[in-house]
Amino acid sequence: GKWKNKERVLIFSSRGINFRTRHLMQDLRTLMPHSKADTKMDRKDQLFVINEVCEMKNCNKCIFFEAKKKQDLYMWLSNTPQGPSAKFLVQNVHTLAELKMTGNCLRGSRPLLSFDPTFDKEPHYALLKELFIQIFGTPQYHPKSQPFVDHVFTFTVTDERIWFRNYQIIEEDASLVEIGPRFVLNLIKIFQGSFGGATLYENPHYQSPNMHRRLIRLSVAAKFREKQQVKEVQKIKQKGSKVLIEGDPTEVVFETPAEEKPVEIQLVKPESKPIVKDKKKPRKIQRKKQKKLFRTEA
Amino acid sequence: QDGLKLCLSEFRQQLPWLERLDVTLGQVVDPVSPSASSKDAVDPENDFQREMSFYRQAQAAVLDALPRLRKLQVPTRRPDDYFAEMAKSDQQMQKIRQKLKSKQEAMERSERAKQLRAMRKYGKKVQTEILQRRQKEKKNMLNAVKKYQKGLSDKLDFLDEEQTLSQGNKKGSASQRMKKGPNAKRRYKNQKFGFGGKKKGSKWNTKESFNDVSSFRPKVAHNKGPGKAGKGGKKALNKRPGKRARQKMKSRAR
DSSP, X not given: OOOOOOOOEEEEEBSSOOHHHHHHHXXXXXXXXXXXXXXXXXXXXXXXXXXXXXXXXXXXXXXXXEEETTTEEXXXXXXXXXXXXXXXXXXXXXXXXXTTOOOOOBTTEEEEEEEOGGGGTSHHHHHHHHHHHHHHSXXXXXXXXXXXXXXXXXXXXXXXXXXXXXXXEOSTTOOEXXXXXXEEEEEEEEEEETTEEEEEEEOTTOOOHHHHHHHHHHHXXXXXXXXXXXXXXXXXXXXXXXXXXXXXXXXGXXXXXXXXXXXXXXXXXXXXXXXXXXXXXXXXXXXXXXXXXXXXXX | OHHHHXXXXXXXXXXXXXXXXXXXXXXXXXXXXXXXXXXXXOOTTOHHHHHHHHHHHHHHHHHHHHHHHHHTTOOOSOOTTOOOOBSSOHHHHHHHHHHHXXXXXXXXXXXXXXXXXXXXXXXXXXXXXXXXXXXXXXXHHHHHHHHHHHTSOOOOGGXXXXXXXXOOXXXXXXXXXXXXXXXXXXXXXXXXXXXXXXXXXOOOSOHHHHHOOTTOXXXXXXXXXXXXXXXXXXXXXXXXXXXXXXXXXXXXXX
């Protein structure tokens, strides 16, 4: 058939990403045959430059990974000319190369997209669902795609976050094995324009990673301060228990100073005392004999 | 909120389902699992439960989508001769297979070691039992042979089967005690130490014999039971035959 649905997705990142993010990006590129790669973007360029890059590459969708502080990974999903865009915080990234993911699928086969019923309940989720479908769904009859449908992407909303999983369909009775990368998206904001524009929605449950880290540090500090305070209180208590007794003025009444003796300086050595034998204590040898007798008797 | 809806309506593409291939469903209701299959019960911290909920959602989607695809004549099963590039390279799959195999082997090895240990214990027990039985049999056989030699029993049954010692009633004595032959204690000692005299190294104060209180008769021990024939019988019970009589009995009974 003819390839009508012309969707092209540009997948690229900023500088300063770590190996895991790089592998995730590569995995997404292999799984989505309608994707294009681009070089790393410099941080100093503004975000709306991305729109121009996309136009140059003739893409109408974009996945942009942004790494901050070498720790936090943000992902932008956008419909480039004028459409909405969304920024997410990415967590819990596991790539295709992990040995626990035992499934495999054809490179370029079209995925089945499975969504949670929650996606239909809220308007922002509905918008996100539409975005996901257009970005992650491989167009039919794409030249690089395979005609079979042998894997399924699941998007689930749990704990205010969107969980992504990729399963391989083994049997017709829906036995599945996990293939692919897995990650968790934490929605931050949805914008009206591509990489800019009015904020359509802001996630109230979102806490920036900086804030998160700060809270942890504060709680640790608070614990430490509490301990110190307790110690101080204990010290004060100990000191405070000693009652200060005032000096008794009547104490001095009975004091009589001793008579002063004249200072005698001895010039002659005193006579040595005579050695008085203790008759009650037997002599050493006799004592030993006594001890022996005592022992034999016993 | 309205802005969102407006945006969505602008952005939404009206494409046939075949292009999009999206399914929005809940999970497969599992009749087996006792826990609630509703989404609210899923605790995000409980990893296993969470992953199972994702799995079930994917399953539900697949079960819904595959018939539809088949109707639209989109192939879902790969024919066996269709070789194409896979998302993961063969090398990667090999690594995965190796890891799985090594895990399985480790488990099997530990299982085998456990079984061996159990078998060894059991085997030892069985072996000791068999040895003891053989020794007993040998002893009985020898006794029976000796009896035959001494002319007490002219039966050659012991050659065929096990023989129980049968005390011949040579003495038709009125006394019950005489009828029995030697004393129970004497009989026990004969049986234990045999006819060859006291065997060297036979333990007779073992744990089992010590704990064995079957031969304790409280009435006899406390001298409370009725005598054989009242008072007179009591005397007769304790009467011990003379030396000559005893020797005769001894030689007869063996």
